Amino acid sequence: VQLVESGGGLVQPGGSLRLSCAASGIIFRLYTMGWYRQAPGQQRELVATIASTGETNYADSVKGRFTISRDDAKNTVYLQMDGLKPEDTAVYYCNANFRLLNYWGQGTQVTARS
Secondary structure: OEEEEEOOEEEOOOOOEEEEEEEEOOOHHHOEEEEEEEOOOOOOEEEEEEOOOOOEEEOOOOOOOEEEEEEOOOOEEEEEEOOOOHHHOEEEEEEEEEOOEEEEOOOEEEEEOO
8 A cells, every 4th residue: 555645845824735645555435535744743633534425524723724635536635725824834644544444645744934
């Protein structure tokens, strides 16, 4: 199983980034896909999830600014991040979950600063 994130980088506050996570080795359409983040010295936290049904869930801190989506034909999940704030700075991890199966990507750094 591989989850490969891309799209991170450095952006000014108020800017946008789009993260992608390409999955292989799983039946992608069955999995709930998610994005989590971990800032230095802090615990990993939920950012957003999208179920196999398309139902979405967001952390309160990103509601209205971030949008999660999935393309089952491409085995890929996306996170569109608009209105980035310095407090969004973290390593962002892709997650795939189906019943007792749980997989993580290697992470991609997102930095929002002037």
